[in-house]
Amino acid sequence: MGALAVDEAIRRARTYPHGVVSYVGADGYPMSVAAGHVDAPDGELVLGPLAPKLLPKNGTEVGVIFSHIRPQPGIGYDERRYVDMWGPAQVKGGLLRLRPTTATGWDEAETPFFEYAERNVGRGRDYLEKAGARPHLSAFWTVFLATRLPFLTATIIPVALGGAIAGHDGRFHWGWWALCLLAGIAAHLGINVINDVADADSGSDAANVTPTPFSGGSRVIQYGLVSRRTMVVTAAGLYAVAAVIGLVLALTRSTELLWFGAVGLVLGYGYTAGPFRFVHRGLGEPVVALGFGPLMTAGTYLAITRSFSWESVYASLPVGILCALILYVNQIPDRTADAATNKRTLIVRWPAARVVAGYAIAAGLAFALVVAGPILGITPAWTLIGLGGAWWAVQTYRPLAERYDAPYALMPVMQSNIVAHLVTGLLLVAGYLIAALV
């Protein structure tokens, strides 16, 4: 329910076939009775005729609500909207004249239900607190949300690629690879959790009223599902797991891994958290490209083979760029809240046309690197199958400009962008495995 200008409320009210007039009767109960419109001058509503005994006394404060739904058999209904207004009643000849003084309303075509609900989160939490209750979900869904588990593909792909390159070189080892994956997962989940804490502290997630499953953070802190303290402890625990595994790998495989681990932890922690706050400085994308590309792939290769490989660095660049593009596109619906809280991502800094062009250039670069690898003799020819992921990048790019200002319409675009990263990465892994076998 948002405030409406009275003239606008009257204009809207006239599009409804009837309203429900309410007033408080002498017995203290509200009376609410439906009435149709009668022609009225500007700034006024005339409703009726109503049975004389149903009319309020002159000067009584009345409310009138005009509401609409469209039944959808087998589903329920849609097209929810209403206009609500109040003012003193003037009664004459069975008609009720109203010059509204205040008005509110909601139209889900203008404010989608999920945004409407999000705008009321503060009210909901206050109510629950007063009621002595707190919201909760099952442990599974709480962990699922708090850690943003589905985004783990961003870690699984580069670690798998590092393993595939090692396999192509005849040096794969399941045990070391599994430890790399475990360390990567723990670090990634820790990053996700600490980023939520940082976004809660900066206010950017709370200011975001159009979150989607792909953007706007996990919101477990905003919804009161998990306390900030629990999130901090969880992040610390996950970082500790990553650090311990990293130390084991460094001590048993290669001390150079300490550099990979240190850089990874700084980039991950500093993505949104202070003092670096890379994403606030418009550096989020290169940080993600580095962390979820060369750092993970070359680090995995190093841990498995005990040797550094420039090929693994090169092969991971498309994966890193496409991963950065996930963040890039997912920040589009967040940009108003980000701007309001001084989280100056590239999306906040750039106009829409440049953002869209930036996507095309970066995605184009990722797939150009896939093509150039075999031509330059860096990667096997079979890695060219990685180009298959370009189809989803095109599906992301094409509607991007048109849906730029519609957060919920961007959801399939964001999804297709994630699939572009996933498919490209899996095909590059497959390319290396095929090359190893043939």
Add this chain to the structure above:
Amino acid sequence: MSIMELVELPPEVVELLRVALVAELTVVDGRGRPVSYPLIPFWDGSRVLFTSAVLFSRKLEHIAANPKVSVSLSDPVAMQGVPFHRAVIQGDAQVRSDEDPHTSWERLLPLWRAKEPAIDMFVKRRFGIPLFFERHTIEVEPKKVFLWRDGDTSQAPEVSTPRVLAVS
């Protein structure tokens, strides 16, 4: 042995409550002003029931302060082709704030599902909008019923007082 109270309303009103996708619940705010909310009404044979997410809790607070409410069944579109009448039920409302907002409203799901089958899909995905599924139930005990046959409110309504039956 449990005692279940049944309340007799005019059959036309029961039928409106059975099919209505939307009713206007009018409450009285702290300034004595009527405020109406479009909500799905349910009838369990004793009370008119609504459920409200804590996100939209203002009505719950108004009712807690002043339980006198009315329920208007007025929109022919929302009555889905049932022979059309209009009705208003005045009554005393109670917010079941003593119940767990996480699960207590689920007892209304069979009635809710009958009117809005899509609710099952949303309930399955409640993790996506968790505060929407923290809800309290509003129970309205009918005190007086106004019925306009054929929906013509320019005519005086038939007014009745609900009869309370006790069934063991």
